[in-house]
Amino acid sequence: MSEMYQCPKCRGTMRTYDRHGVHIEQCDNCRGVFLDYGELESLTAMEARWSQQAPPPPAAPMPPAPPAGYGHAAPAWGAPHHGGHHGGHGYGHHGHKGFAHMLFSS
Amino acid sequence: MDLPAPDPPAADPPPGARPRADAPHPSRADALLRSAGRALLPPADRDAVPQVLADRPDGTVLRFGATVLKAHAPGTVRAALEARLDAAAGPALRTVLLPPLPVPVSGRFLAEAGGLLVTAWPAGRPVAPDAPELAPWEQAGALAARLHAVPPPPGLPPMGGPAKVAAALRRLDAAAGTHPAGAAAVRAACATLPAWARGAAEPPAHPAPRLVHGDLHLGQLVRLPGAPPGDPHRGWRLIDVDDLGRGDPAWDLARPAAWYAAGLLPPGPWQRFLAAYRGAGGPALPDGPADPGEVLEVPARALVVQLAALALVRAAREGREPDEVERLVLDACARIAGTAPAPGQ
Numbered sequence: 001m002s003e004m005y006q007c008p009k010c011r012g013t014m015r016t017y018d019r020h021g022v023h024i025e026q027c028d029n030c031r032g033v034f035l036d037y038g039e040l041e042s043l044t045a046m047e048a049r050w051s052q053q054a055p056p057p058p059a060a061p062m063p064p065a066p067p068a069g070y071g072h073a074a075p076a077w078g079a080p081h082h083g084g085h086h087g088g089h090g091y092g093h094h095g096h097k098g099f100a101h102m103l104f105s106s
Numbered sequence: 107m108d109l110p111a112p113d114p115p116a117a118d119p120p121p122g123a124r125p126r127a128d129a130p131h132p133s134r135a136d137a138l139l140r141s142a143g144r145a146l147l148p149p150a151d152r153d154a155v156p157q158v159l160a161d162r163p164d165g166t167v168l169r170f171g172a173t174v175l176k177a178h179a180p181g182t183v184r185a186a187l188e189a190r191l192d193a194a195a196g197p198a199l200r201t202v203l204l205p206p207l208p209v210p211v212s213g214r215f216l217a218e219a220g221g222l223l224v225t226a227w228p229a230g231r232p233v234a235p236d237a238p239e240l241a242p243w244e245q246a247g248a249l250a251a252r253l254h255a256v257p258p259p260p261g262l263p264p265m266g267g268p269a270k271v272a273a274a275l276r277r278l279d280a281a282a283g284t285h286p287a288g289a290a291a292v293r294a295a296c297a298t299l300p301a302w303a304r305g306a307a308e309p310p311a312h313p314a315p316r317l318v319h320g321d322l323h324l325g326q327l328v329r330l331p332g333a334p335p336g337d338p339h340r341g342w343r344l345i346d347v348d349d350l351g352r353g354d355p356a357w358d359l360a361r362p363a364a365w366y367a368a369g370l371l372p373p374g375p376w377q378r379f380l381a382a383y384r385g386a387g388g389p390a391l392p393d394g395p396a397d398p399g400e401v402l403e404v405p406a407r408a409l410v411v412q413l414a415a416l417a418l419v420r421a422a423r424e425g426r427e428p429d430e431v432e433r434l435v436l437d438a439c440a441r442i443a444g445t446a447p448a449p450g451q
Contacts (some may be wrong), residue, residue, distance in 0.1 A: 012344075020290065025359075026374065035125045037276045070340040070363050070366065070367070070376075070380070070397065070402050070406070072397045074366065074367045074369075075367055075399055075403060075406070076367070076441075076445045077367065077407070077438060077442045077444070078366075078367040078368075078438075078439035079368055079369025079437070079438065080255065080369075080435065093162075095114045097429075098430070098431035098432055099170055099370065099431045100235040100236065101371070101420075101431075102243075102365070102370060102413065102417075102435070103235075103323060103325075103371075104233070104235050104323060104324045104325040104433075105323065105325055106164070106321050106323065
């Protein structure tokens with residue numbers, strides 16, 4: 001996060017995230033996402049490689065694919081919306097009673 | 107010491123598990139804290155009108171002014187709780203764990219009232235449950251890292267993560283027949299876990315056992331009023347020492363990892379949590395930019411199984427189908443059952 005931008009929609013502060021080498025600006029306030037020229041194409045290409053990878057053959061090396069795991073993408077059994085262009089859209093279940101229960105209790 | 111979200115009691119608590127039977131509300135523990143408990147409060151709070159923060163089989167928590175009293179679950183092992191309280195009160199964790207208050211007269215951290223073990227704590231402000239994006243994810247990561255950096259004091263029991271998975275599965279068995287497809291997915295996902303991770307065998311000896319919180323979630327963070335400007339965690343502290351133990355610290359990261367993998371938690375907060383954990387020198391993850399999947403895979407899968415089992419129990423108790431959030435962890439179980447390596451790997 002080397003530079004700070006202002007959100008063009010709500011004037012909130014944009015944070016820069018790095019996803020597989022692609023810089024994404026996301027607004028801390030409205031969770032909107034800003035992509036630079038060419039970044040959408042980079043993400044789309046990565047998504048294509050990701051979907052080619054599934055289902056992952058055990059122990060078969062797939063050099064062009066991003067690493068499956070918790071640092072960047074979800075594990076092999078992770079929810080399908082990870083590892084693609086939906087990252088950073090915020091909490092789809094915001095305000096849902098079950099959501100708070102899941103995050104806030106044992 | 108969670109937020110006052112209702113937690114599901116089971117029909118038949120298995121032997122050895124914390125009692126989960128349906129308790130009348132307000133419970134006997136609640137009444138006890140309001141009466142005998144007042145003597146344990148600092149004088150300034152003794153006349154305060156109590157507010158119920160939690161009243162469940164695994165503990166009853168009432169706030170009196172600036173102080174919180176907790177009646178621990180019946181059957182809590184006194185020696186283990188004492189070791190946990192001593193750890194939380196020690197200077198090494200002063201800015202990490204909320205320290206217990208010494209009880210008036212005895213000066214100790216533990217009192218007994220009506221057969222229940224009672225502790226007193228400074229009251230803090232919890233994370234707002236309706237705005238998880240405002241949750242202190244960085245502080246949570248840093249606090250976990252600081253906790254894991256402290257050598258585990260003697261007398262602490264082993265970390266109870268796998269035992270909690272086993273307990274959740276027993277509760278699912280007790281609520282059998284309510285959602286057969288979901289229960290089958292949970293059991294199939296559970297079967298992919300190594301036996302030790304589901305409490306069916308001794309865990310492998312950890313090369314460097316750490317102090318582990320044992321029940322880390324957003325309800326376990328409070329912000330202390332009046333923290334000094336130089337406070338390393340801006341006043342945020344971890345609460346609830348009831349599951350404090352020694353073992354593999356990766357289990358404290360497993361629940362957020364499970365939320366992330368199941369699609370409950372977006373990548374942003376997860377990355378902030380992880381980066382803060384690494385930045386504070388958290389020892390659970392490998393050094394460098396390596397993917398943490400290797401150390402998190404088994405505990406995160408175990409937590410998905412645990413969360414899904416308890417979600418089915420809750421839905422069954424409330425006589426409804428699993429809701430959309432509960433379905434996320436059930437779907438994750440189905441995917442685990444299809445993709446995870448065979449037990450023993």
